[in-house]
Structure formats: structure tokens, C-alpha cells
Amino acid sequence: MVKQGLDFSKIISKDAPPPAPPHEGDFKYNFVSGHTDPEAIPIEELAKSAAKVIREKGRKLAMYHSDGGPLGSIDLRKFLSKKLAATRGITASPDEIMITSGSTQGILLINDSFLDPGDTVITELFTYSGSIREARRRKANVIGIPLDDNGLRVDLVEQKLEELKEQGITPKYIYTIPTNQNPTGTNMPMDRRIKLLELSSKYGVPIFEDECYADLVFEGEWFKSIKALDEYNHVLHIGSLSKSLAPGVRLGYLVAPTELLAQFLSSKVDVGTNMITPMIAADFLEEHYQNHSDNVREKLHRKRDTLTSSLREHFGPTVKFFVPRGGQVLWIEFPKGTDTKKPLEAAKKQGIIYNAGADWSVEPEKASNFIRLCYANPSEEAIREGIGKLAQVFHEEISVP
Amino acid sequence: MVKQGLDFSKIISKDAPPPAPPHEGDFKYNFVSGHTDPEAIPIEELAKSAAKVIREKGRKLAMYHSDGGPLGSIDLRKFLSKKLAATRGITASPDEIMITSGSTQGILLINDSFLDPGDTVITELFTYSGSIREARRRKANVIGIPLDDNGLRVDLVEQKLEELKEQGITPKYIYTIPTNQNPTGTNMPMDRRIKLLELSSKYGVPIFEDECYADLVFEGEWFKSIKALDEYNHVLHIGSLSKSLAPGVRLGYLVAPTELLAQFLSSKVDVGTNMITPMIAADFLEEHYQNHSDNVREKLHRKRDTLTSSLREHFGPTVKFFVPRGGQVLWIEFPKGTDTKKPLEAAKKQGIIYNAGADWSVEPEKASNFIRLCYANPSEEAIREGIGKLAQVFHEEISVP
Structure with a gap:
């Protein structure tokens, strides 16, 4: 009896945001978002805590x-x-x-x-x-x-x-x-x-x-x-x-x-x-808490050093950045006029993903020459490799460095 | 330097709902919401699954x-x-x-x-x-x-x-x-x-x-x-x-x-x-899935029978209800003109909590003589006791039954 589907264009609110883009899956050199270090997940301790608390307090569920x-x-x-x-x-x-x-x-x-x-x-x-x-x-x-x-x-x-x-x-x-x-x-x-x-x-x-x-x-x-x-x-x-x-x-x-x-x-x-x-x-x-936090901080410290030295090696004086003494992101400034969104797609093809600065700014145009790199997720090796490849992509796409 | 606090009445949106009422804690005879049977929580199986999946997939976190x-x-x-x-x-x-x-x-x-x-x-x-x-x-x-x-x-x-x-x-x-x-x-x-x-x-x-x-x-x-x-x-x-x-x-x-x-x-x-x-x-x-669902259904079946027989025993022909063949709630009709919200506070003092029908109706006045009882959470003994006490409260507060 029902012969065709509904036209949802008349049903969805005009104020609704556009549909979400397809999920991109994972990247080998993942510098976006606030992902953390998979090696720092305290697997065994979490497994034990999970079994313990479910046995002790599970009826509360x-x-x-x-x-x-x-x-x-x-x-x-x-x-x-x-x-x-x-x-x-x-x-x-x-x-x-x-x-x-x-x-x-x-x-x-x-x-x-x-x-x-x-x-x-x-x-x-x-x-x-x-x-x-x-x-x-x-x-x-x-x-x-x-x-x-x-x-x-x-x-x-x-x-x-x-x-x-x-x-x-x-x-x-x-x-x-x-x-x-x-x-x-x-x-x-x-x-x-x-x-x-x-x-x-x-x-x-x-x-x-x-x-x-x-x-x-x-x-x-x-x-x-x-x-x-x-x-x-x-x-x-x-x-x-x-x-x-x-x-x-x-x-x-x-x-x-x-x-x-x-x-x-x-x-x-x-x-x-x-x-x-x-x-x-x-x-x-x-x-x-204490041991785990010390471990997370120590790993981040090393990765920050790896990232900053990789950037200096591959991008040289083209980029400027503040060296953070904590956290997991680096905010990198390219010469004025650089459009850091442009190399995004080419970088993805190389397995690299980064955040263009414009998205992290109230006034996007004031950060269009910045990129944001989260260094928590990739291994030190992936950071070194990834930054090398990123420099190549930037060079090819926008002649920087 | 800072000598007094802020006046948030000027900051909170006029469209914001009123603040949430204080949490009431637990009741001995809990017939509200969609709580389930604590005895039906598969503690040991969940504890094992938890430890297993965290060990196998924890790095994904x-x-x-x-x-x-x-x-x-x-x-x-x-x-x-x-x-x-x-x-x-x-x-x-x-x-x-x-x-x-x-x-x-x-x-x-x-x-x-x-x-x-x-x-x-x-x-x-x-x-x-x-x-x-x-x-x-x-x-x-x-x-x-x-x-x-x-x-x-x-x-x-x-x-x-x-x-x-x-x-x-x-x-x-x-x-x-x-x-x-x-x-x-x-x-x-x-x-x-x-x-x-x-x-x-x-x-x-x-x-x-x-x-x-x-x-x-x-x-x-x-x-x-x-x-x-x-x-x-x-x-x-x-x-x-x-x-x-x-x-x-x-x-x-x-x-x-x-x-x-x-x-x-x-x-x-x-x-x-x-x-x-x-x-x-x-x-x-x-x-x-299969064993667990069978167990949940069997327990609910028994509790439904306990609740319906308790209601017949303590409320007699004063109440009418449809006997559901599934789910975990009973919808009980009192004589027209009964205000089922009135005995709520007195019931709470006896450790009983139920949902007044008006809240479960698009037109509240059409359900002001109903109550909704969820029978999944209390034990069969608590159902029997609770319904006995509830009948007493209703009798004292609104002369029903």
C-alpha cells in the first residue's frame, strides 16, 4: 500500500545544522582533536577496577x-x-x-x-x-x-x-x-x-x-x-x-x-x-592517580620535545611557536598570508591530519596562518615521520617551507 | 579585594527552567520511573565482560x-x-x-x-x-x-x-x-x-x-x-x-x-x-542476551501478578486497570474526581513513591484520577507491603478506598 518514501526536506527544521560529513576513519599521523596516548591507558588497572566495582556496586545500576x-x-x-x-x-x-x-x-x-x-x-x-x-x-x-x-x-x-x-x-x-x-x-x-x-x-x-x-x-x-x-x-x-x-x-x-x-x-x-x-x-x-598522572606527563614531555625538534628540523625558521610547558598541543604560526587550510586534503592523502588554525579562532582570518598540532596520540616515531611528510606536503601545496 | 558574590538572577536566562528540586534519595517502596530489578543485574557476567573488553580494546579509549x-x-x-x-x-x-x-x-x-x-x-x-x-x-x-x-x-x-x-x-x-x-x-x-x-x-x-x-x-x-x-x-x-x-x-x-x-x-x-x-x-x-532476557521477563511476570493481586486485595473494586502482558508499569484508574496528587507527600512519609497520572498525560486533567506504578524495582514482598500501606494512605488522605 505504501509506495514511496517521505520527503524529509519538508520535515527537518530550517534552523537545523547541515548533516554531519562522513566519518573519515583513522590516520597514521593523527595530530587533531584531543586524542591521548594509547600507550598511557592503564589497561590492567582499569580492567581490575571495572570487575571490582561491578561486583561491589553493580546492583545500583x-x-x-x-x-x-x-x-x-x-x-x-x-x-x-x-x-x-x-x-x-x-x-x-x-x-x-x-x-x-x-x-x-x-x-x-x-x-x-x-x-x-x-x-x-x-x-x-x-x-x-x-x-x-x-x-x-x-x-x-x-x-x-x-x-x-x-x-x-x-x-x-x-x-x-x-x-x-x-x-x-x-x-x-x-x-x-x-x-x-x-x-x-x-x-x-x-x-x-x-x-x-x-x-x-x-x-x-x-x-x-x-x-x-x-x-x-x-x-x-x-x-x-x-x-x-x-x-x-x-x-x-x-x-x-x-x-x-x-x-x-x-x-x-x-x-x-x-x-x-x-x-x-x-x-x-x-x-x-x-x-x-x-x-x-x-x-x-x-x-x-599520582603514578598515572606522572606517567602521562612524562610521555607528553618527551613528545613535546620530539615535536618541537622535528618542526625545527623540517620547517626551520618558517614557523614560529611558543614552547608550552604543559598540555598536549602546539600552536604554530606560519608567515602572514599562508592559508593553512589549503594543504589539508593533500596531507590526508599522506595519512596526516592536523587542525587548521582558523577553526580555533573567534576571528578565523586572524588564525588562517596557524596550525594546531596535538602531539599526545602519535608515537614519537610517528611524530618525526609525520612532521617530515607534513613539511613536504606544505612545500608542494603552498611552497612553505 | 573581592568583597561580595555575584547576583546570578541577572545572569540566568529568563527562559531557563526553574532550578531542579533537591534529590529525594531512595524509598523503601519505589514504584516510580523506569527502575529495574536489582536482582536481575547480571553482576558476575558484566564484571567478566568488563575486564575482558578493557583488556582487549582498552587502547581505543x-x-x-x-x-x-x-x-x-x-x-x-x-x-x-x-x-x-x-x-x-x-x-x-x-x-x-x-x-x-x-x-x-x-x-x-x-x-x-x-x-x-x-x-x-x-x-x-x-x-x-x-x-x-x-x-x-x-x-x-x-x-x-x-x-x-x-x-x-x-x-x-x-x-x-x-x-x-x-x-x-x-x-x-x-x-x-x-x-x-x-x-x-x-x-x-x-x-x-x-x-x-x-x-x-x-x-x-x-x-x-x-x-x-x-x-x-x-x-x-x-x-x-x-x-x-x-x-x-x-x-x-x-x-x-x-x-x-x-x-x-x-x-x-x-x-x-x-x-x-x-x-x-x-x-x-x-x-x-x-x-x-x-x-x-x-x-x-x-x-x-537470550538467558538474561528470559530471566528479566520471568521476574516481571511474577511481579505483575503480585501487584495486580495486591491491588485487588487492598483497593478492591475502587480501582480499575488493564492487565498488561508485558512491560513494567501498571496504569490504575480511580473514580472520577479523585486527585491522585494529593496523597503523594503522605505516601512518601510511609516510604512509598508513585507517579501521579497527570504527569503522564498530554492533558493532565484527563489523568488526575490515575496513578502509574512501576513494579520492576521493588521485591515481591515490598510490592505486597507497599500496596497495603498505599491503600491505607489513600484511605486516610482522600477516603479511597
Whole structure:
């Protein structure tokens, strides 16, 4: 009786984004996203923790929210409470911590609760592409403030806040990645953190602090988070286990006063975060956090050195980059006028994938001569080979170097 | 320098829902939501599967989307492809299946892609509260069509579609739970399923088939899904492992043509579903699906009998209910004029929690004399005790029975 299919072009919302492009599969030299080192996954320990927690707590799986209520796994929140105090200077009880599905969900929830179309938010000029995209998806006006080797130019933030105030505009938040900034790899010193908190208070604008990469400082001083300086409620703090443990665990956290968490929970329409993985993570981290983190940092340190020396070898003085003392990305500047998107397809054909800088910038044209390389996933050998091949591709495609 | 906190009342969007109420913790007699039987969680098998898959595939956790791309775990999709063919009559390749974070995410993605404010959707009059809420959150007009003992009154759907057509309105979808309907427990016979598909074609309106409870038929015939009858693209089908395995795994799936999945993926902004749990579930189900499902169904069958006999014993002829032959909920009608919300607080004080009918109805006033009892979670003893106490509470609070 039914003779033909439906025409969905009339059904799909005109506001819906275009369909997702086909998945590209894997690349031999994978420098994109925030993939981590497969060799650093603590396989045996995770397997043991998994079997243990399922045997001990598996019956809890029968009920929604049964392992700590809507805020998520109580064991993981207890661990994070201790860990945030010890490593980030943050005083937060488990009731001030929400487990999220990656730090991404923290970004979604804050935007859901705060943003109306036409609102203004302040971010770093070069920043996480997902954060720019999510604010814009809610039709917010995203203002990017330049960075220097010490991260966000807080003096320029003040200038912008003053300018906006004169226009009667109060931004909804100042989004910053102060520690191992993505993509620039910079670390904001304490004086800027203090100053930013003062600006938050003076102008009535909360700070949205993203510390996704904060566990990965492998050289020099490990500055406390901005949240650590916050005696009131100025800082909303998100973090992730994606970089320190593995992206595949899809676990992050959001630290805020309980009354704000209740607000964010009202937008958390996922009927709870998956329960098994937080149980495993809590059990693993409780025992192995320190050793595991040391191992991850040591591997990243070596890979950073491999990448920077490979770049110097194959690209020479054509490229400039800040040498990060933590995190897993390098932000590389090519001569003005270089279009780093152009060699993308040719690079893929050689098994190399990298992020063009434009996607990591509030103003794409200001980063069209940059590339972002994540050095966590490829082996040191793959980094050396990959950069050699990349130089060849760039030379052939855009005569650089 | 910072002397006081921020006033967030000026920062939170006026469109944001009110803050979530405090979590109530657990109740001795828990008849709400879709909790399952803790005794039916296959602890030992899950523990073994967990250790096994982490040892075999744990390195994949280092990369986003590495276990089957953005559609999610390839092993779980392969299992579901076989299972849907065997038990639901559905022909779907793994590429036509997306793993979601509970079936809830399927509902979110379809609404995200289809609904604009002012759009119309058709649902069963009594239906899953979350589905009503999600459509309304997008400012859709939700039209509820009555049910009888054979589920959705498809004749009334036709009448409504004709009426809407005269007004120039094409609904965005017809949402139905044909198998073990929530909350009525009805099963839609094949002739209505066929007829509904014909209406979908005739009026150009897709069917949004929610088969969350479909694995739980424990008596009588197990009708094939509507999707099984669909030779084209009329049916979007979602399902869940929440009832058949456990809510805590937070795993569901969405079956649709690949080009529609690409559309839905563009709204899936979670950077991938958690990877560990689908690996565990796939490994477990591949080996134990049949035995485990038989066990779950047998337990539910017994609990349904315990609940219906307890209701007859303690509530007598005051209540009417359809005896479902599957699923895990009973939909109980009290005399007209009864307000089943009134005894809620008194019941909680006795350790009993139930769902007032009004929340499970597109038109709340049409179900204010109903309650919904989920019988999967409490033990048979707790069911007997709880219903005895509930009758006492109802008697004291609203003189029923």
C-alpha cells in the first residue's frame, strides 16, 4: 500500500545544522582533536577496577541516579573534591561538584542556563573551537580577546569590559582556559588570575574557567586555578578526565555553588550520566592517580620535545611557536598570508591530519596562518615521520617551507 | 579585594527552567520511573565482560570515536542489527543504527532536528512524560490521541490528521509506544500498525516509534515493530538497554536511514557516547542476551501478578486497570474526581513513591484520577507491603478506598 518514501526536506527544521560529513576513519599521523596516548591507558588497572566495582556496586545500576543522585557518582565526586584541593587549590565539597559527560556537557549546561540570543560572551581570541561553536549556536555575540605568552591579555579584557559597560552591555561570562591554554599552550600567571577575579567582581561578570588540560603541567610552576582564589561565587569551573585518563571515558565535572548546580541540573536532560564508567574511574584514580598522572606527563614531555625538534628540523625558521610547558598541543604560526587550510586534503592523502588554525579562532582570518598540532596520540616515531611528510606536503601545496 | 558574590538572577536566562528540586534519595517502596530489578543485574557476567573488553580494546579509549565512529560502538551496533532482525523484524545494517545515551538522547536528537516553535506533533494521550516535556520545551503543540485496550486509537489519528490537513497543518511526527505502552501497558495489534504506516505515507508524517519496553513481552504474542513493516523511511525507531539490561548503563539506540542519522549526528554535540559501557554491553549481550532476557521477563511476570493481586486485595473494586502482558508499569484508574496528587507527600512519609497520572498525560486533567506504578524495582514482598500501606494512605488522605 505504501509506495514511496517521505520527503524529509519538508520535515527537518530550517534552523537545523547541515548533516554531519562522513566519518573519515583513522590516520597514521593523527595530530587533531584531543586524542591521548594509547600507550598511557592503564589497561590492567582499569580492567581490575571495572570487575571490582561491578561486583561491589553493580546492583545500583538498576536505578536511575542511585549512585549519588543527579549530581552523579558519589565516589568520583569525593575523589575529585580531594584532588581539586590537593592539585588546584579548590575547596569544594562533593555537593559542589557535578559529574558530566565530558567537560563538553559542562559547557552545554552553562550556555543553556545563561545564554539568550544576542547575549555577549568574552573568550580568548584563540580558543577551543567547541566553546566558540556552542556559544554561537545560541546566537551569542562572541568577543575574542588576544593572548600573549602569558595567556589572556587581562588588561585588554578590562578595556573591553569598560567599553561594553559604556554601551550598556554586561557579558554573560568571561570564558578562559588559564592552564595549558588550548590552542596556545600558555599558562596565565597568578597576578593575571587575581586581576581577572577582580574584574569579575567589579563588572558583575562570572568567570567560566575551563581546566580541561590542567593536570598536564610537566615543567615549571603549576599555578593554582582561578577558582582557588574565589571566596564567593565568581568562578564556574569545569574539568575533564578526557586528557588525564582517556577521552573514551567521557567524564568531566563542573564545580559551582550548590544553588547554581541545581540550576544547571534543570537543563541536564540526559536522565543521568552513565554510571559504570565513573565507578571505574573513581576506583582507579583513588589508588593510581599520582603514578598515572606522572606517567602521562612524562610521555607528553618527551613528545613535546620530539615535536618541537622535528618542526625545527623540517620547517626551520618558517614557523614560529611558543614552547608550552604543559598540555598536549602546539600552536604554530606560519608567515602572514599562508592559508593553512589549503594543504589539508593533500596531507590526508599522506595519512596526516592536523587542525587548521582558523577553526580555533573567534576571528578565523586572524588564525588562517596557524596550525594546531596535538602531539599526545602519535608515537614519537610517528611524530618525526609525520612532521617530515607534513613539511613536504606544505612545500608542494603552498611552497612553505 | 573581592568583597561580595555575584547576583546570578541577572545572569540566568529568563527562559531557563526553574532550578531542579533537591534529590529525594531512595524509598523503601519505589514504584516510580523506569527502575529495574536489582536482582536481575547480571553482576558476575558484566564484571567478566568488563575486564575482558578493557583488556582487549582498552587502547581505543585514547581516541574520540575510535570504536565505530560517531555512530558509536561497532560491536554493539552489530549485535543490535542481529537482535532487531531476530526479535523485532527490523532489517537495519550497523550503519543504520546510532548508539545513544539512553533512548532519551534519541528523543532529543529527533526533536532538535525536526521541531521549530509552533510545530505540531501527535502522541498518545497518555504517554512518557519525558517525550511530552521535550516536545514542549521546543514550544511544539502536542496533540494527545486517546488509547483503548489495543493501544493508540489509530482511527482517531486519521480523523485528527484529516482535521489538521484542512487547517493546512502537517504534524512533524506521530510519536507512539506500540509495544508495552508507557503508561497503559497496551500492545498495538498488527492491523493498527499497518494502518498507522499507511497514514504516515498518506499524510506525509513520519512515525516516531519508541520501543523502550519492547523486550519485555512476557505473555501472548510478540508483535513485530512498525519499523519492520517499513520498506521506505517512514519510521524512526528508538530503543533502549535501560529496561532490558539496566538504566545505569545509559544506552539506547536510534534506527533510521543513514542520511537521516547524518542529520541527527549534527545535533549530537556530546563528542561521542561513553565508550566503555557499550563495549561491555555488546560483549555481555552477544553471549547472554537470550538467558538474561528470559530471566528479566520471568521476574516481571511474577511481579505483575503480585501487584495486580495486591491491588485487588487492598483497593478492591475502587480501582480499575488493564492487565498488561508485558512491560513494567501498571496504569490504575480511580473514580472520577479523585486527585491522585494529593496523597503523594503522605505516601512518601510511609516510604512509598508513585507517579501521579497527570504527569503522564498530554492533558493532565484527563489523568488526575490515575496513578502509574512501576513494579520492576521493588521485591515481591515490598510490592505486597507497599500496596497495603498505599491503600491505607489513600484511605486516610482522600477516603479511597
